[in-house]
Amino acid sequence: MKLFTCPHCGQRLYFENSLCLNCNTPVAYHPHRGEFVVAGAAGALICTNAGECDCNWVAEENLNLCLACSLNHTIPDLSVEGNRLRWTKLEMAKKRTVYTLLALHLPVAPKASPEEEVGIAFDFLGDPIGPGPGGERILTGHDNGLITLNVAEADSPEREAMRVAMGERYRTLLGHFRHELGHYYWDRLIRDNPEQLAAFRDIFGDEQVDYAQSLQNHYSNGAPTGWANEHISAYAASHPWEDWAECWAHYLHIVDTLEMAEAFKVPLERLDVPTPPDPNATEFQGVLSRWITLSEVVNSINRCMGLGDLYPFVISQPVAKKLTFIDGLLKQTSGVAAQHVEHSAA
Structure with missing residues (x-):
């Protein structure tokens, strides 16, 4: 931004x-x-x-x-008290997501029809019965470009309760949009490209592993011991598709926030720890170095205010490799996409 x-x-x-x-x-x-x-x-x-x-x-x-509103397939039921404000919050997060997608020169277009494979559509739905034990729940998810979000996620207390219940470190509307759209762009950029698919499997694992069973194992048994050594989040350890979507979301977090820091002329170079030059370092390693510096700064500021860390994650070497893969994929997809990331590294 x-x-x-x-x-x-x-x-x-x-x-x-x-x-x-x-x-x-x-x-x-x-x-x-x-x-x-x-x-x-x-x-x-x-x-x-x-x-x-x-x-x-x-x-x-x-x-x-x-463009952003044309992607809506179903808007919240405005006869329900509070849904207009919830919709407003959803749109704010969605527009920030679309901004970054356009800046990376990714295709953003509405579905011609719900049955079309290409194109994006959003269903903003509420629980028909209501939350609570035994009540039917609308689950956030992706299905062939159709992304469903429960409008209750726009309420901070509801979202925080879900974050705690799911054992998550972070849960925001913006994170939901970025994660679910990650699934859509996996279909567009990797699924039908043999070369990229092989590279994906080498880094993230074989996505042909049973997805439903993997998620059931995750929710029944939790993430495996030592998951943080290989994954950005516990949920990312559940299946290669979720690993990709989580890393995709974090990639967007990183480049968007660094662009904002650059816009405010935050002098991150003054905080850089001098290190010997690495002749094999990639341009994106410089981006990650800047991000680690910035996240340390904002986490420390939050602690001074008695708040939790703004970015409560650790980017291990395997995770850095996954983020670098996404960066390389985007640059191959569109050369001009690199300009957005290069600006973040400036």
């Missing part, structure tokens, strides 16, 4: 802004240009969801909806 400027007065804008507080100019984010424009100007019609979920994006040409 980066900082933006008002197209009228040049004042700083943030990603969720719909009004410049300096000159009172209505503004909207143009996802294909990566900048804010004056709302309502030529070619800058506002998404019709502006009054529904505080959408601040420009509508797609010949559509009433913006």
Whole structure:
């Protein structure tokens, strides 16, 4: 994520802004240009969801909806109290995710129909009976580009309760979007590419291992002893597909946050520990070095405020190898994708 400027007065804008507080100019984010424009100007019609979920994006040409909102297959039931606010929170997280996907020049388009294999669609659903023992639950998940999220995840107490129950170190709406979309892009970038599939199996393992049985084993027995030596999270140890999705989400966390640090000109180089030059070091190793420095800084600041670590994870060498694989894959997919990551390393 980066900082933006008002197209009228040049004042700083943030990603969720719909009004410049300096000159009172209505503004909207143009996802294909990566900048804010004056709302309502030529070619800058506002998404019709502006009054529904505080959408601040420009509508797609010949559509009433913006790119992000056009991905919705099912929105929350707005007759349910609190669902409008939940939808607003979901959209904020989704738009940040779409921003990064576009910055990496990944294909982002809605499904032509629910049956289509290519394309993305979102179902934002609520529990039909309600939470609690014996109640039916809507589970977050991915199915051939259709991503389902339980709207209750937009409520912090509910999400924290689930985080504790699942034994997770981290659980956010943004993390859900990034993880589930990781499954979709595995299908697009790896599944039908023999060379990439072989490389994936060499690093992550054989995804042909029974998926349902693997998850059942995980939920019954927990992660294996020593999982942190090979995986970014306990859930990543359940199956190669989940390992990939977890690493994909963390890759997006890393490059997005480093871009924000760069936008604020955080002088991370002053905190770097001098090390002998490594002639075999890759460019992405520099990105990871910067990330480790930044995560140490923000974790320490959180502790000073009596809060938990902002990034409570350890990037082991095997995990670094997995993240490097994702980085290389994206650069092969689109050369311009590298520009986003290179900027993070600057």
